[in-house]
Amino acid sequence: MVNSVMAYIPFVFPHAAALGNTITLPSNSKSHGQFVEKSDVKNIFSEKSGQKIPKETIYKQANPTPDIKRIFIQQVDQIIWRYKLSADTLNISTSDNISEVQVFDIILKPECEAINELVLSTLDKTILTSIYFRLFYTNTHRMKMQCAMADKRVNKRSDEQMVVRDYFISPKIDIQFNLELNLPYMSESQKLPVVIDMTGLHKELLRSLLEQPALNDETLEEQLDRIATLKKLNNNSAKIQSAISKEKQFNRKVQLNKMLNQIKKQIKALSG
Incomplete structure (x- = not known):
């Protein structure tokens, strides 16, 4: 990372x-x-x-x-x-x-x-x-x-x-x-x-090496857990974006976009 x-x-x-x-x-x-x-x-x-x-x-x-x-x-x-x-x-x-x-x-x-x-x-x-x-x-x-x-x-x-x-x-x-x-x-x-x-x-x-600075009163363990969660969410986001670009069915694209927006909200909330 x-x-x-x-x-x-x-x-x-x-x-x-x-x-x-x-x-x-x-x-x-x-x-x-x-x-x-x-x-x-x-x-x-x-x-x-x-x-x-x-x-x-x-x-x-x-x-x-x-x-x-x-x-x-x-x-x-x-x-x-x-x-x-x-x-x-x-x-x-x-x-x-x-x-x-x-x-x-x-x-x-x-x-x-x-x-x-x-x-x-x-x-x-x-x-x-x-x-x-x-x-x-x-x-x-x-x-x-x-x-x-x-x-x-x-x-x-x-x-x-x-x-x-x-x-x-x-x-x-x-x-x-x-x-x-x-x-x-x-x-x-x-x-x-x-x-x-x-x-x-x-x-x-x-x-000093963490890309996400600590939140107020956040312990190192909590910070590392949050970064690990963000990493998973970003990976999922990239996979869904790739799936959207390949998907041809409109209804399925709508579902994938909803999933992507939910993940983006989670990423924003955890990024502090």
């Missing part, structure tokens, strides 16, 4: 939550093109390298089908575990239902124009904590970034299995990207919201 309504400004994550070794930047660093200023790296993106996760490691844990493995090979260049957002690294309170949020950078191959959600769901079903994805499209003529996160929860039947309900993905934004160091430069970013615990952080991260 792609956010096409609200402008998206990516988050910058704190250095204390970064993983990996410190990167030594070249002395001729520039803030545009292939390199990033040292000051920009510290303020906009951690100068730590993150921890690379080999695709083979994912294959061993997820046991993907041949088709899913083929998608990984075709689309994914690198997977980097970049940040661990936790009570310790952010100096906030713990939560029983949200222990950590991992930030994964997925560096996509230049020919990849749109990530297949099976890549994200394979990672989400393998890793039990929540994951905030940053997707980097590395075609040198139009380097872009998207952010994505799932409505994800533990399976009620098994604490060791995750259920992924839906994905919420930001629009693509233009970035500068250091292909050698895998460091992006974002012209506009925002700090993480001030929250008291991990549940609050998870809510704000996910809500």
Whole structure:
């Protein structure tokens, strides 16, 4: 589900939550093109390298089908575990239902124009904590970034299995990207919201990607349910419109139009 309504400004994550070794930047660093200023790296993106996760490691844990493995090979260049957002690294309170949020950078191959959600769901079903994805499209003529996160929860039947309900993905934004160091430069970013615990952080991260803003006093769960209902209604609306365009009988067209108008009223009521 792609956010096409609200402008998206990516988050910058704190250095204390970064993983990996410190990167030594070249002395001729520039803030545009292939390199990033040292000051920009510290303020906009951690100068730590993150921890690379080999695709083979994912294959061993997820046991993907041949088709899913083929998608990984075709689309994914690198997977980097970049940040661990936790009570310790952010100096906030713990939560029983949200222990950590991992930030994964997925560096996509230049020919990849749109990530297949099976890549994200394979990672989400393998890793039990929540994951905030940053997707980097590395075609040198139009380097872009998207952010994505799932409505994800533990399976009620098994604490060791995750259920992924839906994905919420930001629009693509233009970035500068250091292909050698895998460091992006974002012209506009925002700090993480001030929250008291991990549940609050998870809510704000996910809500930043939702195309329908929350209604007054609406909980995150209510908002997600409303968005899921809207998605179904919009799909039904598209099917009925297609049926109307193909229908030749006048009486049947009248019935379909009545159904379509009822769905449109429901969509309007739920859109707030």
